[in-house]
Amino acid sequence: MIYNTLGKTGLEVSRLGFGTMRLPTIGSNDNIDESEASKMLKYGIENGINIIDTAYPYHAEGLDGEGNSEIFLGKFLNENSLRDEIILQTKSPSWLIEQHSDFDYYLDEQLERLQTDYIDIYLLHSLNVPDWEKVRDLNVFDFLDDALSSGKIKHIGFSSHIEVDYLIEIIDEYPKWEVAMTQMNYLDEYYQSGVMGLDFLKQVNMGSMIMEPLRGGRLINNIPDEVNELWNMAEVKRTPVEWAFQYLWNRDDVDCVFSGMNNLEQVKENVKIASTEDIISENDQEIIREVARTYRTFLGNDCTRCGYCMPCPHGVDIINCLTEYNIAHMMGDPKASAMQYFSQIDDDSRADSCVQCMECIPFCTQMLNIPEELQKVYEYFGSEFDHF
Ligand code: SF4
Ligand code: SF4
CATH class of the missing domain: 3.20.20.100 (NADP-dependent oxidoreductase domain)
Incomplete structure (x- = not known):
């Protein structure tokens, strides 16, 4: 050590x-x-x-x-x-x-x-x-x-x-x-x-x-x-x-x-x-800088999965909604992420269950406007898997 x-x-x-x-x-x-x-x-x-x-x-x-x-x-x-x-x-x-x-x-x-x-x-x-x-x-x-x-x-x-x-x-x-x-x-x-x-x-x-x-x-x-x-x-x-x-x-x-x-x-x-x-x-060191530049071109949002915003009083699985959106952007494979999103997250815990109450926003360590980010997730994945 x-x-x-x-x-x-x-x-x-x-x-x-x-x-x-x-x-x-x-x-x-x-x-x-x-x-x-x-x-x-x-x-x-x-x-x-x-x-x-x-x-x-x-x-x-x-x-x-x-x-x-x-x-x-x-x-x-x-x-x-x-x-x-x-x-x-x-x-x-x-x-x-x-x-x-x-x-x-x-x-x-x-x-x-x-x-x-x-x-x-x-x-x-x-x-x-x-x-x-x-x-x-x-x-x-x-x-x-x-x-x-x-x-x-x-x-x-x-x-x-x-x-x-x-x-x-x-x-x-x-x-x-x-x-x-x-x-x-x-x-x-x-x-x-x-x-x-x-x-x-x-x-x-x-x-x-x-x-x-x-x-x-x-x-x-x-x-x-x-x-x-x-x-x-x-x-x-x-x-x-x-x-x-x-x-x-x-x-x-x-x-x-x-x-x-x-x-x-x-x-x-x-x-x-x-x-x-x-x-x-x-x-x-230059490779690291290039890797950082490359990552930035892929990110969907800055969520670090710290969990401080959870639990959502309305049952939204904020972390996994934002994560699947991020992975979809980073991996360039929306279908694979959509499969995860629809199979791993319950119907009533997906992004479209957010009622925009704003209660989670003060807790976000990354200063994300979580309901806005969830709206992007909803627009990206929709409400059913079948459109992928
Ligand atoms: S804004 Fe949405 S995600 Fe945040 S606490 Fe309210 S319902 Fe849950
Ligand atoms: S507090 Fe912010 S960064 Fe942490 S899990 Fe929730 S949305 Fe992600």
């Missing part, structure tokens, strides 16, 4: 972090397959991963509820006497905070769920502009100061999908930020805070943590022929997963990349890549 210093925290972190939002489940998202998930975590830790990320809602049935990821992780760390061996990161559910006392309420509940009396890194979760303004007005800085003084939190930061201007504004308002988690991969250099955000974090010596390194799997699944042809032209042959991770680890402004791994094979593969020094040549 290769380690980096996480900005001004001074912590030495494995450059691959273990994300616990996509652990294996049985039946439903809130039912973690604890046996399999434990094997994955053990393998990762035994092979050098020393930082684990969770959050209040991970592995919940809905977006707002309390999930089971923290509870499982607390149990796992306690039973295996691993709490003090790893850097534990979780996040304050910013969207649930309604009054100042809620900050402490959720922190104390999370400490209990995680069976610990301290959090190594505590992030304000997924700050968007309204939530940022809300928590700032509720004196979040007083809460953070107190939590640091009491030792309940060792280091503080935030995660966010915002534009670089807001990222800088947030950082400028509080001198004690130490880390930020932003979205980055070779398709997203100029999306959200992108490369400019990473550059700013480096300038102010904040630790940079990356989410969406594989862009919701888009960079490794259903790869278009045009992209495979470009990869084949590279000086060094790499798998799509290697390209995605090594692109990030070749940047000197990236400290830790979180991957939400779903099975043991993924953990093994990612650990192996994270343990391999692989300098990407300038020629191969």
Whole structure:
């Protein structure tokens, strides 16, 4: 495993972090397959991963509820006497905070769920502009100061999908930020805070943590022929997963990349890549840029399958509707995607079930106008398979 210093925290972190939002489940998202998930975590830790990320809602049935990821992780760390061996990161559910006392309420509940009396890194979760303004007005800085003084939190930061201007504004308002988690991969250099955000974090010596390194799997699944042809032209042959991770680890402004791994094979593969020094040549960097340009010509929408918009109160399977539309565009095979769309998504969960209530829009991490995107899906696939 290769380690980096996480900005001004001074912590030495494995450059691959273990994300616990996509652990294996049985039946439903809130039912973690604890046996399999434990094997994955053990393998990762035994092979050098020393930082684990969770959050209040991970592995919940809905977006707002309390999930089971923290509870499982607390149990796992306690039973295996691993709490003090790893850097534990979780996040304050910013969207649930309604009054100042809620900050402490959720922190104390999370400490209990995680069976610990301290959090190594505590992030304000997924700050968007309204939530940022809300928590700032509720004196979040007083809460953070107190939590640091009491030792309940060792280091503080935030995660966010915002534009670089807001990222800088947030950082400028509080001198004690130490880390930020932003979205980055070779398709997203100029999306959200992108490369400019990473550059700013480096300038102010904040630790940079990356989410969406594989862009919701888009960079490794259903790869278009045009992209495979470009990869084949590279000086060094790499798998799509290697390209995605090594692109990030070749940047000197990236400290830790979180991957939400779903099975043991993924953990093994990612650990192996994270343990391999692989300098990407300038020629191969140009191939990556060309691959990004090629992908952009195919995309139907920017959905990353993060799931934050789900569940839709009207039963629309937003993720899979947008995904099938994307795959159809990327693969250039509308009939194959239509077959999936009509066979895998229930009648009343397809795009034409959207009633345009707009409730999902504030939750979209990619700032998509989801009902508008669903309308495009409906116009593309129609309401019956037979016209393909
Ligand atoms: S706008 Fe459509 S997809 Fe979004 S919550 Fe409402 S019905 Fe569901
Ligand atoms: S529509 Fe937005 S919130 Fe929903 S899964 Fe896609 S990117 Fe995530």
